Amino acid sequence: MTTAAFSEDFRLDLERLFTWRRDVRHFRREPVAPALLDDLLQASTLAPSVGLSEPWRFILVEDQTRKSAVRKSFETCNARALEGYDGEQAAGYASLKLAGLDDAPHHVAVFCETTPDQGHGLGRATMPETTTWSAVMAIHTFWLAATASGVGLGWVSILDPETVSTILNAEPNWDLVAYLCVGYPTEQADTPELERMGWEKRNPERRQWIRR
Numbered sequence: 001m002t003t004a005a006f007s008e009d010f011r012l013d014l015e016r017l018f019t020w021r022r023d024v025r026h027f028r029r030e031p032v033a034p035a036l037l038d039d040l041l042q043a044s045t046l047a048p049s050v051g052l053s054e055p056w057r058f059i060l061v062e063d064q065t066r067k068s069a070v071r072k073s074f075e076t077c078n079a080r081a082l083e084g085y086d087g088e089q090a091a092g093y094a095s096l097k098l099a100g101l102d103d104a105p106h107h108v109a110v111f112c113e114t115t116p117d118q119g120h121g122l123g124r125a126t127m128p129e130t131t132t133w134s135a136v137m138a139i140h141t142f143w144l145a146a147t148a149s150g151v152g153l154g155w156v157s158i159l160d161p162e163t164v165s166t167i168l169n170a171e172p173n174w175d176l177v178a179y180l181c182v183g184y185p186t187e188q189a190d191t192p193e194l195e196r197m198g199w200e201k202r203n204p205e206r207r208q209w210i211r212r
C-alpha cells in the first residue's frame, strides 16, 4: 500500500477550491463533455458512506419533458415560498434567482436509497438518517470535484420531492436529496450570491468552537 502525501502548494490550492466553490444559478449553455461528467460521478462516489452502503443514486435527467415538469414544480414551490414573506423581505425574495434550471445544460437528481442491502445495516440502527447524510457527502464531493474542473453546480431544493420522484420514476424506497443544475458558470465569485444580493451574510460566530 502506498501512502498519500500532499504538498503545501496543494493545500493552498485546496483552500482556494473551498473558497471559490459556489452555488451557481447562472450558467452558460454549452454542455460539459460526457467524459468529464463521468469523471465527476466517479469522484463523488469516493465519498464516505455509513457501513459502506453507498446509498446515493445519481440520475442524469436528459428527457426534456421530465426537465420541464421539474421546472414547473420549482415555479409552483417558489411562488408558494414567496407568499410566506411580507414587505421588504418579499421584494428581496422575489429579486433572487434561486435556480438555473433553464440554462444549465445538465440536470442531476440525487436520491438516497433509504434501506440499502449493501452495508448490511451497519451504523444506521440508531441513526437511520445516516444514509441520507452519506448521499449528501457524495453530493459535496461532486460539488468540489466540479469546481476543480471549472464546472458549476446549483442545488435546487425548492421542489416538491414527491412530485420529482414521480416525474423521475424513482423507486419507492428512494428519497430525493438534491436536484442539481450542472454546467459552466457565467461568472466566478469568492462570496455567496445570497451575500452579494444582501439576503444574508456569513456569521463570524459560526467560525468559533462551541466549548462544553
Ligand SMILES: Cc1cc2nc3c(=O)[nH]c(=O)nc-3n(C[C@H](O)[C@H](O)[C@H](O)COP(=O)(O)O)c2cc1C
Residues within 6 Å of the ligand: 021, 022, 023, 024, 025, 097, 098, 099, 155, 156, 157, 158, 191, 192, 193, 194
Ligand atoms: C441543502 C441545500 C439546499 C439548497 N437549496 C437551494 C435552492 O433551492 N436554491 C438556491 O438558489 N440555492 C440553494 N442552495 C445553495 C445555498 O443558498 C448556498 O449554498 C448558500 O447561499 C451559500 O452559498 P455558496 O454555496 O455559494 O457558498 C442550497 C444549498 C444546500 C446545501
